[in-house]
Amino acid sequence: MTQIIDRFIDISANYDVAFVDLWGCIHDGIKAFPVAVKAMQDFRAKGGVVVLLTNSPRPRDSVADQIAGMGVPKDAYDTIATSGDSARSAMYQGAVGEKIWFMGESPRDDDFFKPLKILDNPVDIKKVPLKDAEGIICCGPFDPMADPEVNRPEFLLAKQMGLKLLCANPDIVVDRGVTREWCAGALAKLYTEMGGESLYFGKPHPPIYDLARRRLAALRKTSSDPRIICIGDGIITDILGAQQEDLDSLYITGGLAAIETKTKRDPDPEALSAYLEKEMISTTYAIGMLR
Structure with a gap:
């Protein structure tokens, strides 16, 4: 039974x-939530460690710069693990070949192709037209407001060519302020439904949790078996990921599922229960927003 906390x-x-999680928990895509920042500062002041675990397709240094501009101070977290870093490692190891067709917004997503110095002999990645590609790198849609279906013709060709799609951000949608936008996960979902093969590295999939644990270990601030809780507003990313990793979770219901959970200050217990049952996912705790 989920416990709703204050x-x-x-x-x-x-x-x-x-x-x-960052988007929907610590910030809204435009500015930080001061109460969420304060909650993480207080947790750290009592000896807790905060790992920002995000499906952003960016490297962690780029994310750090981005959230600083939104008002998230460095004393609110210890380290960052991004879906982008996990996916970049796979790309530079040749997961989808050397010649790739890139989906995303330039220059916003250009940091994905920064050199990855931790690898020996990384693959020399070249962006090419789809007809010449060996694989697809998807950081997001060309237009985040366009229905993913607009990509169906290109995906049909890609499937016929047997191309794998590397998804750098498994999120389906995000809310930038009050505007809902499509993410790379929506494109990967469509490609998979069409019979193509999509590779995932962010939540809820294992690679990003492995990366988070390695970055946590590098801090040398905890025991070898720390007690971990996952916090997020994505039911099929943050909460499902925690469930699959056998970790406790705190579900932020006032984010993506505010309507479904009838969240005002906090979720309606009956609506929350019905929503979790429909999604067939469980969470340890729930709260309207991180505070």
């Missing part, structure tokens, strides 16, 4: 580490 501090003593 504040994170009510349960935080039970955990050493928080794997915290």
Whole structure:
């Protein structure tokens, strides 16, 4: 049975580490949520470790710069693990070949192709037209407001060519302020439904949790078996990922599923229960917004 809590501090003593989603939890795509920032600062002040676990297709240094501009201070977290870093590692190891067709917004997504110095002999990636490609790198749609179906003709050709699609961000949608936008996960979902093969590296898939644990270990701030809680507003990313990793979770219901859970300050218990049952996903705790 999910426990609806009032504040994170009510349960935080039970955990050493928080794997915290960014978009919808710490910021809205435009500005930080001050109460969420304060909750993470308070957790760290009591000895907790905060790993920002995000499906952003960007490298972690780019994410750090981005959230600083939104008002997220460095004392609100310890390290960052991004879907982009996990996917970049796979790309530079040749997961979808050397000649790739790139889907995304330039120059916003150009950081995805920064050199990855931790690899020996990385693949020399070249962007080419679809007809010449060996694989697809998808950081997101060309137009985040366009229905993913507009990509069906290109995806049909790609499927016939046997191309794999590397998805750098498994999120289906995000809310930028009050505007909902499509993400790379929606394109990968369509490609898979059409019979193509999509490779995922962000939540809820294992690679990003492996990356988060390695970055946590590098901090040398916890034991080898820390108590971890996952916090996020994505039911099929943050919460499903926690469930699959056998970790406790705190579901932020006032984000993507605010309507379904009838969240005002906090979720309606009956609506929350019905929504979780429909999604066939469980969460340890729930709260309207991180505070």
